[in-house]
Amino acid sequence: MILQQTRVDQGLPYYYRFLDKFPQITDLARAHEDDILAVWQGLGYYARARNMHRTAKFLVNECGGEFPKNFEKLKKLKGIGPYTAAAIASFAFQIPVPAVDGNVKRVVARYYGIDTNIESPAFFKLAFALLLDVIPPSSADTFNQAMMELGALICKPQSPLCIECPLLDNCSAFALKRTAELPVRIKKIKITQRFIQFVAFQCGDEFLLRQRPSEGIWGGLFEYPHFDISGEAGHEFPYAECPWDMPIKPPVLRTQMLHKLSHQHLNARLWICEVEAKTEALNTLGKWVHFDELKSFPLHKLMRNFVSL
Numbered sequence: 001m002i003l004q005q006t007r008v009d010q011g012l013p014y015y016y017r018f019l020d021k022f023p024q025i026t027d028l029a030r031a032h033e034d035d036i037l038a039v040w041q042g043l044g045y046y047a048r049a050r051n052m053h054r055t056a057k058f059l060v061n062e063c064g065g066e067f068p069k070n071f072e073k074l075k076k077l078k079g080i081g082p083y084t085a086a087a088i089a090s091f092a093f094q095i096p097v098p099a100v101d102g103n104v105k106r107v108v109a110r111y112y113g114i115d116t117n118i119e120s121p122a123f124f125k126l127a128f129a130l131l132l133d134v135i136p137p138s139s140a141d142t143f144n145q146a147m148m149e150l151g152a153l154i155c156k157p158q159s160p161l162c163i164e165c166p167l168l169d170n171c172s173a174f175a176l177k178r179t180a181e182l183p184v185r186i187k188k189i190k191i192t193q194r195f196i197q198f199v200a201f202q203c204g205d206e207f208l209l210r211q212r213p214s215e216g217i218w219g220g221l222f223e224y225p226h227f228d229i230s231g232e233a234g235h236e237f238p239y240a241e242c243p244w245d246m247p248i249k250p251p252v253l254r255t256q257m258l259h260k261l262s263h264q265h266l267n268a269r270l271w272i273c274e275v276e277a278k279t280e281a282l283n284t285l286g287k288w289v290h291f292d293e294l295k296s297f298p299l300h301k302l303m304r305n306f307v308s309l
């Protein structure tokens with residue numbers, strides 16, 4: 001699950017940290033979500049960590065702590081799609097189902113000369129069916145790993161090393177000199193611009209920290225309260241939204257940052273807002289934490305940048 005959105009070299013230290021902290025599935029199931037997010041901190045796509053937690057709980061509570069040895073049942077687990085289910089089924093249980101990741105899709109598109117968009121469900125279905133026909137029943141794990149390695153090391157996105165490829169003799173893209181035009185990839189990503197004002201309410205040495213809802217972007221992580229404001233007003237301090245009922249010093253703009261996510265660009269500003277008292281209105285926004293302790297909470301990347309300033 002770590003490798004769903006992450007390269008091996010990036011994910012490996014997290015994998016070891018996870019095994020160290022949660023050596024058995026029961027340890028993961030019983031852990032507090034905040035502790036899991038703290039280990040995951042910095043890896044991004046935090047829904048994966050929450051899904052692992054839910055799946056661990058489900059397996060411990062409903063399945064005697066065992067993964068189902070069945071591809072269809074694996075796919076039903078939270079956070080486990082066809083690729084991860086196939087990887088678990090073939091690596092752990094020798095079930096002959098193809099694991100179709102990005103590297104494998106590229107090999108299939110070139111080898112069979114397929115023009116369908118490799119980001120589409122139709123391509124995934126086709127690639128899965130083609131590989132299902134050729135995957136050897138007795139060595140599904142070796143086959144899947146070999147396909148992934150072939151895509152990563154030989155059939156690379158740019159300048160594939162066809163001369164070294166064991167599939168050379170029957171490869172459509174090589175025969176027709178189409179390696180540069182395959183695979184076809186059409187990504188439809190609409191980037192949204194958001195203007196966000198983070199406000200670090202400070203009372204003495206303490207700052208107000210709030211936890212995000214468990215669903216959605218950065219779910220369950222901690223941050224300073226923030227206010228979304230559209231358009232030009234996004235460059236001003238969000239007086240109208242802030243819960244004032246106390247005299248304050250004028251807020252100070254500490255920094256501004258552009259943080260790029262896959263589907264949105266966050267134009268973030270950080271304001272330091274010193275307050276004289278921890279009023280009820282403020283207390284409803286989060287909890288007060290000493291500055292030295294901020295980093296011990298699971299924070300999202302933007303928030304960690306703020307705290308490191």
Ligand code: SF4
Binds near residue numbers: 107155165166167172
């Ligand atoms: S021959 Fe070239 S294009 Fe075809 S699968 Fe091998 S590396 Fe990829």
